[in-house]
Amino acid sequence: LQAGVAASAGKVLPASATETNNPKWMNGPGQPFAAYGQPAPQESHVIRRVGLNYRGIDDNGAAWCPLEQLQGSITPNGLHFVRNHVGTPAIQPEQHRLYIHGEVQRPLQFSVSNLLRYPQVSRQLFIECGGNSSAGWSEYPVQRTAGLTHGLVSASEWTGVPVRLLLEEAGVQASAQWVVATGNDSGAFDMSIPLEKIMDDCIIALYQNGExxxxxxxxxxxxxxxxxxxxxxxxxxxxxxxxxQPAMSRNETAHYTEILPNGLSRQFTTTMAVKSLITSPSHGMTLAGPGVKEITGLAWSGHGKIARVEVSTDGGQSWADAELCEPPRPMALTRFRTSWKWDGEDHILQSRATDERGHVQPTRQALVAERGDKGFYHYNAIVSWEVNSFGLVSHVYV
Amino acid sequence: LQAGVAASAGKVLPASATETNNPKWMNGPGQPFAAYGQPAPQESHVIRRVGLNYRGIDDNGAAWCPLEQLQGSITPNGLHFVRNHVGTPAIQPEQHRLYIHGEVQRPLQFSVSNLLRYPQVSRQLFIECGGNSSAGWSEYPVQRTAGLTHGLVSASEWTGVPVRLLLEEAGVQASAQWVVATGNDSGAFDMSIPLEKIMDDCIIALYQNGExxxxxxxxxxxxxxxxxxxxxxxxxxxxxxxxxQPAMSRNETAHYTEILPNGLSRQFTTTMAVKSLITSPSHGMTLAGPGVKEITGLAWSGHGKIARVEVSTDGGQSWADAELCEPPRPMALTRFRTSWKWDGEDHILQSRATDERGHVQPTRQALVAERGDKGFYHYNAIVSWEVNSFGLVSHVYV
Amino acid sequence: SQNKVQAPSPALVLQSPALGQPMNVAQLPAWTAYTVFADGTGLPQGHGTAAQGAQVYGNQCVQCHGAAGKGGVAGAVAGPVLPRAEWIKSTRPAHTTGQYWPYATTVFDYIRRAMPANAPGTLSNNEVYALTAYLLAEQGVIQSDQEMNPQTLPAVNMPNRDGFVRNPQVPAAGH
Amino acid sequence: SQNKVQAPSPALVLQSPALGQPMNVAQLPAWTAYTVFADGTGLPQGHGTAAQGAQVYGNQCVQCHGAAGKGGVAGAVAGPVLPRAEWIKSTRPAHTTGQYWPYATTVFDYIRRAMPANAPGTLSNNEVYALTAYLLAEQGVIQSDQEMNPQTLPAVNMPNRDGFVRNPQVPAAGH
Ligand code: HEC
Ligand code: HEC
Ligand SMILES: [Ca+2]
Ligand SMILES: [Ca+2]
Ligand SMILES: [Ca+2]
Ligand SMILES: [Ca+2]
Ligand SMILES: [Ca+2]
Ligand SMILES: [Ca+2]
Ligand SMILES: [Co+2]
Ligand SMILES: [Co+2]
Known part of the structure; x- marks a missing residue:
């Protein structure tokens, strides 16, 4: 078949239809290559929200991850939440050492360049501050965005050296039961972790999302x-x-402990419980009139994989399963989604996660009944967003 | 037990042991919070390598992903490879439209803000330029880093709207078999994709690694x-x-077609074949003396999941399975690793991937025998790195 | 996913918000409207000859593609047209328009959408017809006095028209 | 992973390069050496009294933690010590050292590693003993003339010593 034979079949457009009405960014060559890329200038509002504690030094506080502006289940490195006590130290890597000492046969030191030569593992994992969502303990529902309330959680693909390899090299003494980990911020932040957990799955992370x-x-x-x-x-x-023995450091005695209803305090809390959160629609958003909406959010559990996320649009009276994106990974964030046809009336949206061990995210009522009213850490209750008839979304307790 | 009773058991250190000999970055509060984080200044050498074509305009070329400096299976957004023909357009999102037209019942236009309201999917996927690794076709082994040779591949968690949803809304006419996709760079880059593929799994990506x-x-x-x-x-x-019919655009006729040994050219190539690459050790690195080394790299296949990666240290005479990190995902990058005890002698390192459909990565010899010596695209042969007795790593053909 | 919708309540169903806005295709901007197919579909009204094209070429193209399209900073856009058996013997066989491109419509389409690279979208349709005529005539693919227009352009018998085999994975339909 | 090593050749085994360098623990830098445990392990030689501590406090701490540690920009480091039954009635029960902290060694350890926040690591061991004595004496936890030293500090009977229950998931060992 010759092209020419078919030519008469072609629809020839009038010249007017092809006059140039292209947008200005098509008029000539664009921006040059960048050695290290940055987000679009038009997305400059997508940032961590910094909450300073103003405690006599400038950099005690947190930078909250803007969960409601993100998608998927990976946090870009520039937006990973940060909780700093005394600022970020400007460490010179070639001067930095990791010291392994105490109840070991051979105290050892490791340079960064030597650690980079060890076998590594890569895992998608969330990190969640024990104090994330602490606003949930407040008597009245705090009116803040999802990110500013629950944004002390992020997830990355972390790559690093299994700590077990290094401890085996040093030779663990039979008496050892704890590992006191110390950081190189100016406060020499230290925490005690059970040796068993360290040997099981802890890593010295060197890479985050590839870099x-x-x-x-x-x-x-x-x-x-x-x-x-x-x-x-x-x-x-x-x-x-x-x-x-554990260090009984300031941050495992005076903080990160939970006052229980009986007046005692629970110490050495560990696992972040099963949890989920609708990130869209969420506080501060406005639905643009009735119709089909995507409901999406994040679920995670320190116990393993997310098995199920249910969504309710009637304040928890009825539930339907949401779709989980890609096979969930243990201790990672799992994105969930479902569609909802909004009728323009008042509705209360909730999500409820279940993990592979059968833990189910509790209602706020159940959580407060169990833990009392002095809580600060480990808040994992179901979050309720109310959509009113104007489409405004706010935070409510049911 | 009273703390005081045990006190005599405590080892009291001489005062000298605790005199302050801390590094300077611990002497006072550190850096303040940043709304959007950046890599450490000491990692400023981890950048895309820009290769310009100098063709009368400044921004025709590629920025190569520095694969050998990265870890895991996700590419950080700032280092995702870029292949631009006429630079990056400075698009104003509120003025931008997606037009769906041609053989549809209802031509439609979509604003960006409307598309953001559609149901989305999130998937970890690689993107590999069809011309990646084209240096492999050269008669003599090109001596360049892994990234500068094979770095036109990257992987992200992409989130976006299934194209199917939009085409169903527009109503596909029975006659349609192709979709011509056009970009808004100043060259209005266009390519034809079979409708079947579009309906199957293509997405309009709006988010990359969460943002x-x-x-x-x-x-x-x-x-x-x-x-x-x-x-x-x-x-x-x-x-x-x-x-x-397809557009028969310049980039699907004059380029991205492969000259075969019989003088004809293969057109509309699609799937990126099964492939792998050792990223460390790789060209340009030096092993610091005999001993245990981590061998690690990346494997991927456009046909689905990676099922197996084998590593050879004797130029392909014997093979052993490497460990695959986290359960492989279809059409994503899969990190593999193994340990190797280097004896200080000459060795040739290779990796060979197999995907879940049973495709096995070919040797260079087999690939060239099949495809001839005029190849440019779709090079997926086994890569050989030679370690010499000085520990220097270079690129060889075996 | 391992956890599909099991018992959706009436309000919870996976569906599209249907936010596409109907449009008049006559108002499509040029960059998406001007796809020209190999059978001529999409060609605008207009016409041009090699002589007219030579002038435009000398003003707007020669600085990048050299005299008579034989190559400058931006490479050749016209070249010798060798018999395929001879062409294939070279180490790096040329991909120039007359030698390699299977459709003349592609030359028109590409020049219109992307050239001149420093100011795309500034050529009139007549200029694009003329430039196409010029490049093809330079290579002996058409007569030097043959006008290119919506009828003649798709009928050009490109030397490498039958030089391609299609990946069987894609539809056989359409040229 | 679904694809473990099946038949490794002799040279291919998963193992550690063993690049750790032996070291003399006496040369550990202060920040990692100075972990003080509740039984006193890790305490340095030295001593100090509340009167000495009051002086250091007035020079280096008062600007952030207020007079007598009762609270400034950086919050209280000393406070009233209420009976637990009364303390728990408040909406936000205080976490001050005398009221809440189970071990006096922790007060010493934390001040030494982290305070003053604008210049950590500048206090001598004697100053840290003195500051600890000062804060504890201010809250009536120790007598105002009691010296703090490696023997007396771990023996201090902190009011909330038995105020904690341990998550059963972690070892019961060690205080
Ligand atoms: C400022 C430089 C510049 C000018 C002026 C210019 N071009 Fe180009 N031309 C290029 C570049 C660069 C490319 C390759 C673009 C790419 O790779 O995507 C190109 C490619 C082409 C091609 C495709 C070549 C191939 O083998 O794929 C044609 C045909 C072409 N130009 C024709 C023209 C015509 C006709 C004009 C004048 C109207 C013109 N060019 C003016 C820079 C220029
Ligand atoms: C420039 C401000 C500043 C100065 C000066 C300062 N501190 Fe602090 N102090 C802080 C901050 C900020 C914190 C909380 C740190 C954190 O949250 O990690 C703190 C915490 C403490 C705590 C723990 C309180 C708790 O309940 O967890 C103690 C004890 C303490 N300081 C004692 C001292 C002593 C003793 C001095 C003087 C040697 C001192 N501080 C000087 C800012 C200061
Ligand atoms: Ca224009
Ligand atoms: Ca925490
Ligand atoms: Ca209401
Ligand atoms: Ca210091
Ligand atoms: Ca490509
Ligand atoms: Ca050799
Ligand atoms: Co035809
Ligand atoms: Co004890």
């Missing part, structure tokens, strides 16, 4: 304690001291 | 054609024209 981890996330290395409260994943890791 | 995709990767939206040559994943997507 070396960022200064505010622990450069040149951090401990990664999968599924447990984030404060244990000590940043700027410099010391691992093996011991028969 | 809106970057300008050089297609902001405010790109087509994502999973597993197929990267040039089909049209960036800055603006038009989808349904048609009974």
């Amino acid at each position: 070396r981890l960022r200064p505010e996330n622990g450069y040149p290395m951090r401990l990664l304690v999968p599924g447990w409260k984030g404060v244990l994943s000590v940043k700027w890791l410099g010391g691992l001291q093996l011991s028969s | 809106r995709l970057r300008p050089e990767n297609g902001y405010p939206m790109r087509l994502l054609v999973p597993g197929w040559k990267g040039v089909l994943s049209v960036k800055w997507l603006g038009g989808l024209q349904l048609s009974s």
